[in-house]
Amino acid sequence: xxTTAMNTSIISELNPLLNPLLDFSGLPRFNEIKxxxxxxxxxxxxATGRAVIAQVAAQTDAPTWSGFFAPLADTHEHxxxxxxxxxxxxxxxxxxxxxxxxxxxxxxxxQYYTELGQHAGLYRxxxxxxxxxxxxxxxxxxxxxxxxxxxxxxxxxxxxxxxxQSRFTAIRERLSSIxxxxxDNLLDATNAWTYxxxxxxxxxxxPEDALAAAQATAAADHATPNGWTFTLHAxxxxxxxxxxxxxxxxxxxxxxxxxxxxxxxxxxxxxxxxIREIVQLRQELATLLxxxxxxxxxxxxxxxxxxxxxxxxxxxLARRAQPYARQDLAELQAFAHDTLGMTELAAWDYPYISExxxxxxxxxxxxxxxxxxxxxxxxxxxxxxxxxxxxxxxVATPAPAWHADVRFYSILDRDQRCIGQFYLxxxxxxxxxxxxxxxxxxTRRRTSQGIQTPVAxxxxxxxxxxxxxxxxxxxxEVITLFHEFGHGLHHLLTQIEELGVSGINGVEWDAVxxxxxxxxxFCWEWAVVEPMTRHVETGLPLPRALFDKxxxxxxxxxxxxxxxxxxxxxxxxxLHDDFDPNADQTALQLLDRIRREVAVIIPPDYNRxxxxxxxxxxxxxxxxxxxxxxxxxxxxxAYSLFEEHGILDQPTGQRFWQEILAVGGSRPALESFIAxxxxxxxxxxxxxxxxxxxxxx
Ligand SMILES: [Zn+2]
Numbered sequence: 001x002x003t004t005a006m007n008t009s010i011i012s013e014l015n016p017l018l019n020p021l022l023d024f025s026g027l028p029r030f031n032e033i034k035x036x037x038x039x040x041x042x043x044x045x046x047a048t049g050r051a052v053i054a055q056v057a058a059q060t061d062a063p064t065w066s067g068f069f070a071p072l073a074d075t076h077e078h079x080x081x082x083x084x085x086x087x088x089x090x091x092x093x094x095x096x097x098x099x100x101x102x103x104x105x106x107x108x109x110x111q112y113y114t115e116l117g118q119h120a121g122l123y124r125x126x127x128x129x130x131x132x133x134x135x136x137x138x139x140x141x142x143x144x145x146x147x148x149x150x151x152x153x154x155x156x157x158x159x160x161x162x163x164x165q166s167r168f169t170a171i172r173e174r175l176s177s178i179x180x181x182x183x184d185n186l187l188d189a190t191n192a193w194t195y196x197x198x199x200x201x202x203x204x205x206x207p208e209d210a211l212a213a214a215q216a217t218a219a220a221d222h223a224t225p226n227g228w229t230f231t232l233h234a235x236x237x238x239x240x241x242x243x244x245x246x247x248x249x250x251x252x253x254x255x256x257x258x259x260x261x262x263x264x265x266x267x268x269x270x271x272x273x274x275i276r277e278i279v280q281l282r283q284e285l286a287t288l289l290x291x292x293x294x295x296x297x298x299x300x301x302x303x304x305x306x307x308x309x310x311x312x313x314x315x316x317l318a319r320r321a322q323p324y325a326r327q328d329l330a331e332l333q334a335f336a337h338d339t340l341g342m343t344e345l346a347a348w349d350y351p352y353i354s355e356x357x358x359x360x361x362x363x364x365x366x367x368x369x370x371x372x373x374x375x376x377x378x379x380x381x382x383x384x385x386x387x388x389x390x391x392x393x394x395v396a397t398p399a400p401a402w403h404a405d406v407r408f409y410s411i412l413d414r415d416q417r418c419i420g421q422f423y424l425x426x427x428x429x430x431x432x433x434x435x436x437x438x439x440x441x442x443t444r445r446r447t448s449q450g451i452q453t454p455v456a457x458x459x460x461x462x463x464x465x466x467x468x469x470x471x472x473x474x475x476x477e478v479i480t481l482f483h484e485f486g487h488g489l490h491h492l493l494t495q496i497e498e499l500g501v502s503g504i505n506g507v508e509w510d511a512v513x514x515x516x517x518x519x520x521x522f523c524w525e526w527a528v529v530e531p532m533t534r535h536v537e538t539g540l541p542l543p544r545a546l547f548d549k550x551x552x553x554x555x556x557x558x559x560x561x562x563x564x565x566x567x568x569x570x571x572x573x574x575l576h577d578d579f580d581p582n583a584d585q586t587a588l589q590l591l592d593r594i595r596r597e598v599a600v601i602i603p604p605d606y607n608r609x610x611x612x613x614x615x616x617x618x619x620x621x622x623x624x625x626x627x628x629x630x631x632x633x634x635x636x637x638a639y640s641l642f643e644e645h646g647i648l649d650q651p652t653g654q655r656f657w658q659e660i661l662a663v664g665g666s667r668p669a670l671e672s673f674i675a676x677x678x679x680x681x682x683x684x685x686x687x688x689x690x691x692x693x694x695x696x697x
Contacts, residue, residue: 021082027421027455028085028441031400035097038086042105045079046112057121063129065138069146072122073499074447081442083109088439088457093402094431123153141666145500148665155289155300164288171285178274178281182261183618185269186611189260190232192269195252198227205245210236232257241351254348255606262608271611272586278617279581295577298623303508303630303669307577310626314573317629317683318566318598324559324692325600332357332557347603354557362553364546366474372533372542373478375426375471381532382485385522386411389653390493397421403429405464411492420444420492422456426471426481427464436460436480438487438516443505446497454503456488472536475550479523486519495662506665510627514669515661517635521689524551525647555691562629562690563598569626570594572616576623633686634673640685641677 015022020029021041052075056068063069083105090102116122126149129135135143153159157168196218197203203211213236214228221229230236230253240253261271279294286297295307304310336342336353339360345353383394391414399408399421407424423441425432437459444454460481465471473481490512491503500506522528526547533542571591579590587610595602603609615621638660645652659676673681687693 021085024078024081027399028081029400030085030089030402033085033089035095035101038098038101038105041082042079042086042108045075045082046108049075049079049112049116053116053119053122057119057125059125062132062134063125064132064134065129065142068125068129077443077445077499079109079112084439084441088441089402092425092429092432092457092459094433117152117156118158120158123150123158126150126153139498141496141498141501144506144666145498148500148506151301155297157289160288168285168288171281171288175278175281175285178277179618182271182274182278183614185261185271185274186614186618189265189269192266193256193260194221194229194231195256196224196227196229197249198224202246202249203228203244205243206239207243210239210243232260238351241348242355243352247348250348250352251346255604258347258603258607258609258612260608261611264606264608271617272608275587275610275617276581279575279579279587282576282622283581293577295573295623298576301508302624302627303511304626307573307623310573310630311570311577313630313633313683314566314569314626317633317687318563318570320683320687321559321562321566321692322598322600325563326559328557328560329600335360347601347607350601358553358556362549362556364549364553369542369546369550370472370474371536373473373475374534374536375465375473377534378473378478378481378532381528382482384531385528385648386489388648389650390657391650391654392419399423401425405429418453420454420456422458422488422492425457425459426462428461432459432461434461436484438484438491440491440503440505443491443499444494444496444502445499451497454492454494456491458484458488460484469536475523478532479520482519482523483516486516489519490515490661490664493657493661494664496664496666498666501665503664508665508669510624510630511634511669511673513627513631514634514638514673517631518638518656521635521639521642522647524554527647558690559692560600562692563600565629567591567594567599568613568615569629570598571610572613572621572625573623575616629686633683634669634681636686636689637681637684638673638677640688643685 017023019037019041020032021037022044023029052071056063056072059068061067086098086102086105090098126146130146130150135146138146157165160168194217203214206214211228214230217231217236218224218227218229230240230249232253237253237257241250244250259265261269263270263272282294286292286294289297291297291300293307295310299306299310304313332350332353333345335357336345336349340353340356342349342353386392386394393412393416394409395412397408397410401408401423403425405425405427407426409422409424410418411420411422413419428434439457439459440454441457442452442455445452460477462471462473462477462481487504490507494503496502504512526544529547530541530544534540535542571587571594574590574594575587579585579587581587588608591610610617616623616625621627638656642649642652642656655676660672663672670680684693
């Protein structure tokens with residue numbers, strides 16, 4: 001905005017040549033995008049979108065794909081791409097100016113999508129298109145797009161009478177407010193508690209970094225410069241439970257942690273009444289839409305069909321994992337007795353004893369392993385895997401980016417044609433949000449100019465290189481990289497030409513982790529791992545004996561961990577399916593009943609786990625927590641075909657590409673799975689990968 005005259009600057013910002021956010025001719029012009037471009041570009045795109053909606057909704061001719069849907073898809077693709085670039089920069093290259101325009105523009109975009117989702121005229125046109133003779137001439141992918149749109153309108157309340165619609169909207173608003181209060185209460189309750197000690201005997205056993213952090217907290221908050229202060233945040237709480245020799249300290253923190261936001265503390269922060277209201281409102285919402293339960297409503301757009309199917313899946317897995325969970329517990333008790341002289345174990349002893357047993361059994365240093373995984377061999381190793389599986393070549397390509405550390409690559413097929421491209425932003429920065437994720441920059445689709453090449457963002461938060469030493473990755477980080485690359489390949493190797501079901505678009509929520517978790521399996525294969533390793537100093541590959549130790553440690557306590565996940569999943573599903581929030585039974589009593597059925601460790605009576613289960617009460621996992629295990633089963637079972645035919649078998653790789661990666665959301669995930677695997681999924685491979693078949697139970 002360096003022009004002097006106000007109106008010239010507005011005109012120039014709307015010119016695609018001068019406002020890079022309005023240029024859709026190729027890759028995003030990341031080197032040119034400025035915060036000042038955001039407002040004008042998004043306002044322009046929203047206005048265009050509204051004009052297109054008004055125009056296509058008012059059409060009186062029978063709606064067709066090209067006359068009604070295509071203009072809508074085009075305009076929304078532009079909005080998605082431009083707003084996607086802004087959101088991406090806000091996440092990886094944050095600045096006060098950008099954050100300000102992002103936060104100012106976000107409500108405009110949200111408002112637009114709300115209007116779109118409730119537009120009665122558009123909904124009528126979608127239904128008319130579905131019921132028209134031309135519908136049968138559309139491709140399967142196109143039909144799926146239209147059917148998905150109609151489904152989403154219905155789930156958004158489009159079929160309701162006016163009275164029901166206003167109740168529906170009121171429920172959604174109330175839910176949005178109380179679910180966010182649930183997480184605020186939990187955070188406030190977590191922050192409200194600290195414990196300070198000046199007695200060195202109480203902190204015995206804690207690692208140096210945990211002690212230093214506790215000392216820093218004490219020095220900052222209290223008049224106890226020589227003390228240690230502990231909080232209920234994971235980086236403070238976890239080390240105490242794992243390492244503190246002082247049993248009463250562990251008990252003190254455990255009790256405080258599992259009673260957060262419950263009736264024992266500040267009444268204003270008690271989540272108990274919110275739990276009841278959330279479940280009641282969700283049930284009412286599902287009933288309004290004609291579903292038997294909220295679980296049935298939640299599964300409508302998922303791969304799993306019915307709550308009964310999910311319950312059977314979970315109970316079958318529980319039955320098969322329980323003997324191993326009991327064996328894990330017996331080993332822990334024997335070790336506690338023989339090595340530590342402990343007999344009566346309590347909830348606050350298990351993490352402590354587990355850590356001691358883990359070290360005794362698989363003593364190797366994470367840091368020693370790390371020295372074998374420099375970036376300079378990990379990336380070529382990962383790209384070589386893609387070459388072996390799919391015959392694809394990954395080549396570095398110049399492109400404008402948002403930071404000097406960002407790399408850009410093209411994926412070439414056997415005929416050297418570029419079929420997809422991706423940005424790789426590996427290192428942590430102060431301007432980048434935490435975690436690792438994949439996002440779509442451009443989606444494959446057919447336009448009037450031909451096929452649009454898909455582009456993905458792969459983002460991680462690994463430590464950057466220091467001095468002239470290359471960046472080195474822990475084995476967990478290598479797994480993370482493979483996981484995100486798996487999401488990326490799902491997006492990039494699609495062969496679908498319709499935006500709504502191309503790549504990861506339109507893939508059922510409980511199946512979307514299949515391609516990513518699938519890739520993780522290769523990080524446990526010697527044939528893939530060995531060539532990826534090269535010690536930063538000696539240049540030697542990872543020793544086989546060290547790899548075997550890593551493999552053995554992988555399944556430590558997998559039985560106990562599995563039944564714990566099943567306990568949470570069963571609780572979530574029953575709560576949203578056959579639990580009556582208006583009857584006398586409480587959510588806690590439901591959890592107790594499930595624990596008695598599947599758990600091997602029963603926590604103390606005062607444990608209020610539901611009060612801090614934000615995944616289902618404040619996050620997006622209501623009647624969906626099962627999807628963690630569900631997706632693990634799918635990815636392990638898909639991978640087992642590679643184990644049968646050879647893990648680098650090209651025909652199997654081609655089939656995975658064609659039947660899973662290429663089809664995106666154009667057909668149900670179950671159909672894709674069966675087309676690849678030749679049968680429906682089962683849990684055998686996951687249990688075997690987790691070491692729950694070979695051991696005698
Ligand atoms: Zn993922």
